Structures are given as structure tokens and as C-alpha cells.
Amino acid sequence: MALNSTVKEMRLLSLTDAANRENWQACKVTYGAALLKLATERPEVVALDADLANSTQSSRIRDAKDESISRRFFDVGISEQDLVGTGAGLALAGKIPYVNSFGVFLSGRAWGQIRVSVCYPNLPVRFGGSYGGITVGPDGPTHFAISDIAILRSLPNMTLVSATDGAQVPKIIEATVDYPGPVYIRMGRVPLPVVTTAETPFETGRAYVYRKGGGELVLYTTGHSVYDTLEAAEILATEDGIDPWVVNVNTIKPLDVDTIATVAKQVKRGCVVEEHNIYGGLGGAVAEALAGSHPLPLGFIGIEDEFCESGEPMELLREYKLDAPGIVERVRGYLSK
Amino acid sequence: MALNSTVKEMRLLSLTDAANRENWQACKVTYGAALLKLATERPEVVALDADLANSTQSSRIRDAKDESISRRFFDVGISEQDLVGTGAGLALAGKIPYVNSFGVFLSGRAWGQIRVSVCYPNLPVRFGGSYGGITVGPDGPTHFAISDIAILRSLPNMTLVSATDGAQVPKIIEATVDYPGPVYIRMGRVPLPVVTTAETPFETGRAYVYRKGGGELVLYTTGHSVYDTLEAAEILATEDGIDPWVVNVNTIKPLDVDTIATVAKQVKRGCVVEEHNIYGGLGGAVAEALAGSHPLPLGFIGIEDEFCESGEPMELLREYKLDAPGIVERVRGYLSK
Amino acid sequence: MKTKAFPYPAVKYDDAALEKLARRLRCDTLCMIHQASSGHPGGSLSSVEILSTLYYQYLRHDPANPERTDRDRFVLSKGHACPILYAILAEQGYFPEEELCHLRRVGGLLQGHPSLHIPGIDASTGSLGQGLSLANGVALAAKLDGSDLHTWCLLGDGELQEGQVWEAAMTSAHYKLDNVTAIVDRNGLQIDGKTEKVMALEPLAEKWLSFGFHVIECDGHSFSDLRRAYDEALATKGKPSCIIANTHKGHGVSFMTDQAGWHGKSPSVEQLQAAVTEICGDKKIESSCMKTVLGEVKGGGR
Amino acid sequence: MKTKAFPYPAVKYDDAALEKLARRLRCDTLCMIHQASSGHPGGSLSSVEILSTLYYQYLRHDPANPERTDRDRFVLSKGHACPILYAILAEQGYFPEEELCHLRRVGGLLQGHPSLHIPGIDASTGSLGQGLSLANGVALAAKLDGSDLHTWCLLGDGELQEGQVWEAAMTSAHYKLDNVTAIVDRNGLQIDGKTEKVMALEPLAEKWLSFGFHVIECDGHSFSDLRRAYDEALATKGKPSCIIANTHKGHGVSFMTDQAGWHGKSPSVEQLQAAVTEICGDKKIESSCMKTVLGEVKGGGR
Ligand SMILES: Cc1ncc(C[n+]2csc(CCOP(=O)(O)OP(=O)(O)O)c2C)c(N)n1
Ligand SMILES: Cc1ncc(C[n+]2csc(CCOP(=O)(O)OP(=O)(O)O)c2C)c(N)n1
Ligand SMILES: [Mg+2]
Ligand SMILES: [Mg+2]
DSSP states (O other): OOOOOOHHHHTOOOHHHHHOGGGOBOHHHHHHHHHHHHHHHOTTEEEEESSOHHHHTTHHHHTOSSHHHHTTEEEOOSOHHHHHHHHHHHHHTTOEEEEEEEHHHHHHSSHHHIIIIIITTTOOOEEEEESOBSTTGGGOGGGOBSSHHHHHHTSTTOEEEEOSSGGGHHHHHHHHTTOSSOEEEEOOSSOBOOOOOTTSOOOTTOOEEEEOOOSSEEEEEOTTHHHHHHHHHHHIIIIIOOOOEEEEOOEEESOOHHHHHHHHTTOSEEEEEEEEETTTSHHHHHHHHHHHHSOOOEEEEEEOSSOOOOOOHHHHHHHTTOSHHHHHHHHHHHHTO | OOOOOOHHHHTOOOHHHHHOGGGOBOHHHHHHHHHHHHHHHOTTEEEEESSOHHHHTTHHHHTOSSHHHHTTEEEOOSOHHHHHHHHHHHHHTTOEEEEEEEHHHHHHSSHHHIIIIIITTTOOOEEEEESOBSTTGGGOGGGOBSSHHHHHHTSTTOEEEEOSSGGGHHHHHHHHTTOSSOEEEEOOSSOBOOOOOTTSOOOTTOOEEEEOOOSSEEEEEOTTHHHHHHHHHHHHHHHHOOOOEEEEOOEEESOOHHHHHHHHTTOSEEEEEEEEETTTSHHHHHHHHHHHHSOOOEEEEEEOSSOOOOOOHHHHHHHTTOSHHHHHHHHHHHHTO | OOOSOOSBSOTTOOHHHHHHHHHHHHHHHHHHHHHHTOOOHHHHHTTHHHHHHIIIIIOOBOTTOTTOTTSOEEEESSGGGHHHHHHHHHHTTSSOGGGGGGTTOTTOSOOSSOOTTSTTOOSOOOSTTOHHHHHHHHHHHHHHHTOOOOEEEEEETGGGGSHHHHHHHHHHHHTTOTTEEEEEEEOSEETTEEHHHHSOOOSHHHHHHHTTOEEEEEETTOHHHHHHHHHHHHHOOSSOEEEEEEOOTTTTOTTTTTOGGGSSOOOOHHHHHHHHHHHHTTSOOOOHHHHHHHHHHHTTOO | OOOSOOSBSOTTOOHHHHHHHHHHHHHHHHHHHHHHTOOOHHHHHTTHHHHHHIIIIIOOBOTTOTTOTTSOEEEESSGGGHHHHHHHHHHTTSSOGGGGGGTTOTTOSOOSSOOTTSTTOOSOOOSTTOHHHHHHHHHHHHHHHTOOOOEEEEEETGGGGSHHHHHHHHHHHHTTOTTEEEEEEEOSEETTEEHHHHSOOOSHHHHHHHTTOEEEEEETTOHHHHHHHHHHHHHOOSSOEEEEEEOOTTTTOTTTTTOGGGSSOOOOHHHHHHHHHHHHTTSOOOOHHHHHHHHHHHTTOO
């Protein structure tokens, strides 16, 4: 397989532009807008929430002026099990339900329902998994979604997409609306740097080379860690003379083993960077894929199997060394081992 | 690290004896007996169930003649969330609760409760996760526990032990009763071959070399796949001249990276064999560990990300190629790639 | 909205016909479970009249077009009782009766618990407590579409201990889903014993009432009383209905009746023969499933 | 079973003392949330009287020995209301008041939701619906041990939509846990709006009654009415009690009262100052937390 792209081909925003806070976006904002657009175009689209409509922005459907749209919103109250089941029932009757809550509750309080009511019958339920990772922030450990990738990845029929940034969300929505089977879209909470542009490709099931590098190192990453990883790569290139590849594993399941392995073959080592437990998440997926195709020494840069603590999102990224300087430090540590 | 053992040192039953159906044991039988013994010795031990006491054999506590024991049994009815929460409450008050149900419901219908009510506060709740894998049999896909390892492994503070066979269960119970924090014990449903003896060592957190081999291949396995893997290793040794190592990853979390890596260094390749989805389970754990220490090409022998179908336990092991002949076939396929 | 007539409900099924059918379905159920060497006779037998009344006299459906979008829906939330449902679906022609003999077998169509890929099955179930939410979802979609389809959901009484049922009950009531009817198979038993001993449900009618349902109690083994209940449920507007159908687990087979031990146990050859004799009495009933299984049994097979 | 006397409940807290305390706790709560720039004022303020009556006049506990096994327990199932609980625990000496100023901050003791590792906190919560099960577990242990400790659990009204609450309610009743009291903060609001509009809970008393509880309604902002309710709950034997405490979300601050928008929003400097002025009136109240936060504010800090 030929490597699919370079940064330029990827048509990303420059890191300087990405760093500019004026360009930052929260996934929920673009998600809500995309959902409303979709509902306008597609009468079979419905939205559900469990008392978090303002946070997930499924409120855009609820509050639509057009009653033929707003009537397609259903709040089930604080009951994630019923949320998922009701969504599944709507899918059984031919609707395309968008089921919304915080990632930790959506995946974790209704896992048994996602398994039997949705994945086993392979229903086209779409999960809006907002509030992924630790950038959930001050609400703290009970609200961090740092095992969601691990627990959803093990479900047959599940497709798991990770939004790179706010700008990419509408693209994901569009690309997955007719996907045959369940799709979970993992999104961050707060406004975060945007790296993708209207031209950046997104296809379900693909990983993308966001940065071509030299023969030393590849950094596999996903979601809103993509920006910090790209930043870290620049620092490593400038300060350490290491020129890392950066691969955005945009879809975590099914995994684009081809791209992941093809890049692995170019380098001596890799690191996986994710706002998720180092056990079972993207790190696990990449480790499995490479062990099966092209074994590569890997370092795991994520949450080190702990619940973490409350804090401001950016503060937490710093504390848990998932911002660019933290990633650089951890990559250096890994390389010096 | 020196390799801890050989088969002989492991004091295993001979495979001929193990194959003898008269020696087969169901985990639940030994579990029930061990639980009763423990409750007799330790007044702080209590048992809970969610309407499956006869199946999990927590009924041994319920039906104890001694009222000072039987009063320490609580059936909460068919409600796994409340089951886990009530167990956590008992732990908060100083008890050592044994919380029982089928693995798929215990881990999957109460994951959010295990996370926040048990793992976050790090309470000494013990989960009797019976009915692991597909040997659950005719009840079918809804009842197969083939993602339990994946979803529990991603929980901080969780200790995850996999019972090799019925004979080992009492040893695990004894070794973990005072473990500081939650422990999940994964067990099979039906009578299955026994390979461990009273002398076979078990220590929480250790993996064991059950078969020393040559320089070609290691088979990492766990739970009741250990027997079939040992059988498969013999066949491969005899018929193919490959002399595989077999490592019983008796505790899946925390993982004995030392033993796993030390053996990896002796061989060219490895396979992971488990009655679990190939994504996120033992395969994921071993792949992560080796990528971080000694990258080794790995094949993944498990359930290939499907829900499977109903059948008799032994029939299913054959169908999904997890019995010895199936494992041999898949290892050969892997080696010929 | 309706275009083509449905073959079911069918007028030809009067009480006499239903009664005969129920005997046959009971026998099929037990033959299947015997043949499978596993399965759930108790909760299947307690639901025979509930389901046969529903599938032959009420549910608008079409075995030749299992996917018709205007059909009524049935969700077997107590999925372990699927043998009786499979027996009905086979009898109505959703799939060959031959399949009944391969229940729970590798390569067979009929899984241990209902799966959406089986023709005639409207939802995957088996993990208890999930069905009413599914029924609500279908009902909400029907309301959006202006369809008058009705969704029925059968729950076990022990199953009501699952919190999701009460989440769903709130939802049915909140959205005034008068196109949803929950039926509770009130057989008084769950696996570990009497519901009132394991985890009491009474006062059960009050629970459903307080969750906003119109509650109807009936004799779950009487066709006429079930019809009264179903009619009342269909006639009730502005809120969902819950029918508490009083039944006996293992009904129809004396040695299984009200015995918790027969929840999930397969009858032996002798037990099967005794049961069939008791069920059929002097009536000669022979389904193809019975022929196969009892034939094998007589021929000393298996 | 009791050996040493507990410092709390303490006779010195009469209604006048409590009233003053409640003002201070309200101010502390708002200062904390302002300082944290996030948190949940609405549901904290609605619980002030419920919790201060409980922690100063009823709960047998000992700040000097947070782990005493014979203490009563309190589970804040609606974990997001922890600011008011933290304020109480700090005032009673479980940890330095200084910690209140670091709520939700990296390196601080006080997490966004209650965590067992915080002195005085009896259970980790924040994922709604889990608390009553925990309370039941403690109560079952107490019964086994012959201890007369009592467990109290505070739930949000929106939280009652979680099915686990009803699973737990069945368990409380089934095991006749008269040493459990559930208190519902009936403020009528959840995040998305009025409970009756989002997912109706009424008739709420009937729900708890039908689940086997002794039900008591009271004014959740009246110390004397709360005492009547608590006394009745403690006096009720053979079954658990549920107190439906009618409250107002954001009570005590006019612009927050009954406003869903103040569920999870931090007040600005101006809003904080207005709220404190309204709460304190002409009474001079200055906790160390208020001093720090309001001092900073006045000093033009942050
Ligand atoms: C979530 C879940 N927990 C446990 C089980 C195991 N189980 C199967 S049937 C059953 C008892 C059901 O009792 P009830 O609902 O009264 O059914 P019936 O008496 O009609 O057979 C249980 C506990 C399950 N299938 N799903
Ligand atoms: C399982 C779960 N789902 C969702 C949330 C998010 N959440 C936090 S508070 C809240 C509303 C709570 O309303 P209520 O119980 O009425 O509390 P109060 O009005 O007293 O603040 C929600 C939905 C949560 N913390 N846990
Ligand atoms: Mg029953
Ligand atoms: Mg409220």
C-alpha cells in the first residue's frame, strides 16, 4: 500500500493558525449544528438525550423552530439504559437515531444495552459521545471518559470514530449517517485547537498520515490529541532532530491496519498518544494490529491507569502530560530507555 | 528475571489425566464450596446474588445450615446494578462481599457501578464472574462473556484473575480474600478438564510457564483455554516438530510483564489463545506489554469479533476453533503466513 | 395508512381452535427443549395463552412479509421464553417447522434467545429488562409517522426487578404511548424461588399505576379474559396499558406447575412423554416437530 | 454497642444557630463555586437546610474520628451538590476550611464530585442513581452486626429517573431496612428543565409507597418540618422511609431560585456579591472561605 498522504495533501491548518484561540472550536457546537442540518434534510433522523441536551447540543433539535424537526427530539430523563434502548427501538422502526449523553455515562451506564439492544442486531444507532477524555475538566474522575474506547472496541459490529476537532464533526456526521450498523462518535468537551479544514479528507475506517517524518519514530494518535501530538512532533523535530510521523487514527474501529503498518515499516519505534487509559484503548488497538503485522516497539502515552483528579481542562492536559510539552517529555523519556 | 518454572515444577496433572472426564470439574462447584468454607472461617465474608444463586453456587451460603452463615447471603433479585452497589455498600461497612452473577451481566450490566461505586473508592469487593466465554453454550450470544476481560481491564484499581480450572478456584479465593481492592474472578460454566493440582502455585499478579519449549513459539493463554492450549502444544511438538512454550496468564491485571517478556525473548513468535474477543482481551494486554518491552510477532486466537451462536459447549469450542485441534489448525495457519 | 389486509389476526381462530392450538404449542415447546437438552419450559408454558391469543387474534402481521413496516410489533422482553414464540412463528409459516428441532444447535436458525435475524422476531432480547425501552422506541416512531401500529411487550415478573423496566415505564407514560401495551407474565416465580421471597414485587398493580399506566389484571390462561384485557388495552387512549396476566409457571404439565426448578431444565424422555400425554389427553395432536422428536424417542433415538 | 459519645448531633444548634449557619453555608457554597469557576449552585442551595439539620442535629458522627465504625452514614447520591456538603464538613473540622478555596482544582483535596478519600465523605458518588444501593449495603451490614447506626441518602428528584434507584428501593423494602432513610430533594428541576416536563415523576409519593416505603412529605427549607420528618423516619420500624423534601432550587438567592439555568453555572463576581448581600442581609457573616474569596474579589483579584 502506498502511503496515502502528506501534511500538505491532508490540507491541514498550519499549527500557528491552529494554536490561535480564536479558531478553537468545541465539538458540541459543530455537532449540534450538523445534527440540525441533517434533521432538516433527512426526515428519518431523530435525536435523543438523557437530560444533557444543552451540554451535548442535541437541544438544537429540541429547540428547532420548525415543529416537524423539534418533534423528533426525545428526552428520556436521567436514564442512560432507557436512552439506548429507546434509540434502538426507533432504529427498529426505520429511524436513524442520534443518541446523546456524556461519553462516560453513554458507554458505561448502558454498555449491556449497547451490546444486546444495538450491536447484536446491528442497528444503525448513532452515539454522540461527547465529553470524551479528561478535558471534561472540573467535574472530575466520575465524569472522565477514559475507558470508553476500551469498552466499545470489544463490541462486535461497533464502529468507533474519534473526532479530530470541532471542524471535523459535521464531516463525520455526513459520512456516517447511512453507515449500516452502530456508530459511536467520540468528541471532546471544550473549545480546542482545530487542525482540519474543509478539504481534509475523512472516510470511515481510514487512518491518515498527518505528518510525514523520518526513519526514527511514528506517533499514532486520535481525537483532540492530534493537535498536541502535531505540536510535539514539531518540537521534537526542531529541538531533538527527530522527525516523527504523525498518524491520526480517525476511526478506531474498524482499524486501518494497512496505514498503521505501512508507516510502522518506515520507522524504528512508535508511541501511541491518547486521552484515554493506556490499557485497552488506541494503544491496545495499535499494539494488536502491529503485533499481527509488523511488530514495533511502542511507548504508551495516555492516562496511566488512574482515575485522575478535577481541574481545568488545559491544566489537566499539563498535569497528565498530554499537552505538547508533556508529550515531548514522555517521548524523550521513552526514546532514552 | 529467571524463568520461574517448568511443567514439572508446576506440578500439573498429566494431560492424559486431565483429559479423563472423570476428573473434570465445574468452577461453580469448587467456588461454592470454597465460598462456604471461607464464610465459615471469616465472619466478615458475605455473599450476594441476582437471582442466579443456584447457577453461581452462591446458594451454598444461602442454604448453609448454620444460620450465622446463611444470614450473610443477600439476593437482590434480577438487578445487577443494585447488586454491585449493595456489595459496595457492604464493603464500605467493613464486610468482604462476594458478588455473583453471570460474567456477561455482572461486568456488562453494571460496568458504571463497578467503575464509580467500587473501583474509584478501591473497595475490596470480590466478583464471582461465572459463565465466562462461549462455553456458556446453548443460551447463546446474549449470554456469552467474551468482552468481560476487555471492559474490566480498563478500570483502574481492578484486579482480574482468570481461573485455570475448577481445582484452582479455592486457591484463588484463599489468595485474594484479603487483597486490598476489587478482584474479579473469571470462571467457566461447565465441567472442564483440570490441569492444576494442589501443588500448582498460584499467586495474584503472576503468570506461569506451564510448558517450557524451544526457540520457535510461545502460546500465551488463560482460564480454561489453558488445557486445550497445552494439548495443542503437545500436538504441535509431536506432529510439527515445533515445541511451543505455554504461559498461563493466570492474572490478567496486573499483568506479569516480566514473565511474559522473558519468555518472549526465547522465541521467534507467539500466539495468544483465549475464549474472548480477539480485541481488547488477553491478546490486547499481551500485545501492549510486549510492544512496550520486547516486540514479538503475535497471532490472535480467540473469538473473531462476532457474537457467535448457540450450541453445546464442546461443540462451540470446535466450531470456533478453540479446542486443541482448532488451536493447532490456527497456529499452523499463523506460522505459515 | 393501511394498504393491504393482514393475514393475522385471523377470524378462523375461535376459542376451540385456539385451545387445540395451545395444546400443540405446548407440546412443540417441550419437544424443542427436550431435543435441545436445554431451555426454559416453565416460563414458556406460562405464556402460551398470552402469546397465542396475541399472535392469532390480535397482532396484525404477515408471515409472508415479515418486514412490513405497518405491522404491529411484539417484543419478548423475557427472551428466555422464546421456545413458545418460535413454535408459534413456525406454525404460522415464518420459517420451516423443521428448524424447531435444531433449537440452540450450532448451524441452526433458532438461537437460545430471540435474535433479530430470525424471521418474525421483532427484537433481540435475552438480557432481561431491555424490551420495554425497545417497544417505546418503536411506538414513538409510529407516532411520528402517524402509523396506528401497536407494540406489545411481554415481561417476566422477576424481570420487573431490573431498573431499566421502570425507566422505560416512565418513558411510556411521559410520552403518552397508548400504542404500547406491557404484559406481565405474573407467574410468581423467578429462578431463585418465589418472587415475593427473592425480591418482593407486590403491590405490583400499584407500582404500574404510580408509574402512569392503565392497569388491567386478568387470568393469563383464559383466552376470553385475555381478550377482555387486550381489548381494554387497545381502547385505552392517552396512556400506556399494563396487563398483569396471572399465570402459573409450567402451566399445563402438572409436575412442572408452579415449580421453580422447571425454570431452565430440559425434560427427560420419560418426562416429555408424560407431559405430552397429559397435555393432549385423548386428542390426537401431531405437529411435525412432535413427530420428529417423539418419533426419535420412540425409535430409541438420541 | 455505643461506647464513646459522639460530638454530633450537638444540642447547641438550636434553630437560631442553624439559621445563622445556613446563611454562612450558602455563602461558602457560592464562594467555592465562584472560585472554582464551575460547579452546581442550584442543587446545593436547595439542600442546605436538609443537610445542616442532618449534620448538626441528627447524624451521629465525629470529625476527630471520621472512620468510627459505629457512626451513622450519609450518602450524597446527588453527588453534584457536594459544595454544600464540603462546606459543612469543613465547618465541622473534617479538613481545613482553606481547602474550600481549591474546589475542583488540580492538587486540591476536594474533587468535583464526592470521593471516599476525602475525610468525612462516606461514599464516592457523582454518577447519578448509585447512592441508595450503597446506603442499603451499609444498612445490611449494620443489621448483621447488630449495630444501630442509621444510613441517610440524599437523592435528586431528576435522579429518580435512574432505574437503579428503583432497584435499590425494592431492596430497602424487601430487607425491611428501617435503618435507611432516603431523602428526595424535590426541587422540581433537572438540567433540561422542569422534571414534570422532561420526564414526569408524579405521583411521586405513590411511587415510593408502592415500592414499600413509609413516605413523609415536608418543607425542605424548614428546620422544624425537617425535624418532624427525620423523627418520623427514625421512629418508623419494619420498613424504610422516604422523605420527600419540597424545596426550591437555588433557594436563598432570588435570581437563582427555581431557575434551571443555575443548575451548573458559576456566579460572576457581581452575581456572587449580590447573592452574598441578599443571603446575609444585615447580619455580619464571615467564614474564612468567604474572606479569601470575597477579599480577592474586593482586592480586584482574579
Ligand atoms: C440481565 C439478566 N440477568 C439475569 C438473567 C438470567 N435469567 C434468565 S431468566 C431469569 C429469571 C426470570 O424470571 P421471570 O422474569 O419471572 O421469568 P419467568 O418466570 O416468566 O420465566 C434470570 C435471572 C438474564 N437473562 N438477564
Ligand atoms: C448517570 C449520570 N447521568 C447524567 C449526569 C449529569 N447530571 C448531573 S446533575 C444532573 C441533573 C440532576 O437533577 P436532580 O437529580 O434533580 O438534581 P438537583 O436538581 O437536586 O440538582 C445530571 C443529568 C450524571 N451526573 N450522572
Ligand atoms: Mg416469573
Ligand atoms: Mg432536581
